Amino acid sequence: MKTERIILGIDPGTNVMGYGIIRVVGNKAEMIAMGVIDMRRESDPYLRLGKIFERVTGIIDEFLPDEMAIEAPFFGKNVQSMLKLGRAQGVAIAAAIHHSVPIHEYAPLKIKMAITGNGSASKVQVAGMLKRLLTLDERDMPRFMDATDALGAAYCHFLQSGRPESAAHYRGWKDFVSKNKDKVSG
Numbered sequence: 001m002k003t004e005r006i007i008l009g010i011d012p013g014t015n016v017m018g019y020g021i022i023r024v025v026g027n028k029a030e031m032i033a034m035g036v037i038d039m040r041r042e043s044d045p046y047l048r049l050g051k052i053f054e055r056v057t058g059i060i061d062e063f064l065p066d067e068m069a070i071e072a073p074f075f076g077k078n079v080q081s082m083l084k085l086g087r088a089q090g091v092a093i094a095a096a097i098h099h100s101v102p103i104h105e106y107a108p109l110k111i112k113m114a115i116t117g118n119g120s121a122s123k124v125q126v127a128g129m130l131k132r133l134l135t136l137d138e139r140d141m142p143r144f145m146d147a148t149d150a151l152g153a154a155y156c157h158f159l160q161s162g163r164p165e166s167a168a169h170y171r172g173w174k175d176f177v178s179k180n181k182d183k184v185s186g
Contacts, residue, residue, distance in 0.1 A: 006032070008065035008101070009154025010056070011146045012073065012089040015040050017052060018144065020151025021063050022134070022158060029158045031134045032063065034147040045084070049091045056095035068096045069104045069157035071111060071149060104157050111149075114156040126152050 004025050011018035020034035037055040039048040070092060073085045096103050109119040116129045127148035131141060133155065142148060 005066040006063055007154040007157050008059065008063065008068045008096075009150040009152065009157070010068060010070040010089075010092050011149035011153060012071060012085055012092055013146055014045070014048060014084045014088045016144055016146045017055075017088060017092070018146030018148070018150035019056070019059055020147060020154050021059070021065065022151070022154045024158050027162065029134065029155060031136060031140070031151060034140075034142060034151045036142065036144045036146050045087075049087060052088055052091045053095050056092045057098065060095060060099045060101060065101055067102050067104060067157065067161075068092075069106060069153040071153045072105045072107045074108050104160075106153055106156050106160075111152045111156040114159050115152050123149060130155060 004023065007022050007024060007029075009018075009020040009022070011020075016039070017037040018034070019037065021032040022029045023032050037052060039051055042048050042051060070089060073082060073089060093103055106114075112121040112126055113119040115121070115126050115133070118125070121129075123145040127141065127145060130136065130148055130151055131138075134151075
């Protein structure tokens with residue numbers, strides 16, 4: 001296994017798309033960059049998709065990620081919003097495919113759970129936990145939470161990729177202790 005790898009996280013959006021990049025060395029992760037692709041000034045939805053492709057391609061060219069973690073669209077009631085979000089996600093995925101970057105998709109609940117331990121955590125809670133986990137300075141914190149959401153997708157993938165798929169899942173410490181009495185003393 002490669003000792004150093006770069007993970008690009010994407011939080012898809014049609015107005016503002018977040019990205020976050022982490023470097024993983026062994027079992028330690030550090031933030032390299034995060035930011036947003038702001039498309040609010042572009043009124044044509046197809047030109048927005050073109051901008052997403054260009055910017056994600058540029059980010060991939062600059063940081064050369066080994067993998068991409070992307071947040072899966074949240075299933076809401078507005079079908080038109082879901083279709084637009086799916087297009088944005090698809091264009092970001094196409095940019096990664098164009099560069100042969102493997103893609104991993106995570107549900108928002110999974111990302112929140114991995115970062116905070118709470119699947120219904122707020123964006124502010126996720127950002128605060130990432131600030132602590134990656135020892136980020138207050139000046140590193142972005143104006144748009146889309147960037148920290150994307151960083152969360154990358155960090156979630158970092159955490160998940162260190163665990164084999166067949167690893168046991170626990171509902172909490174009591175469940176862990178009850179299933180691992182031989183590993184726990186006292």
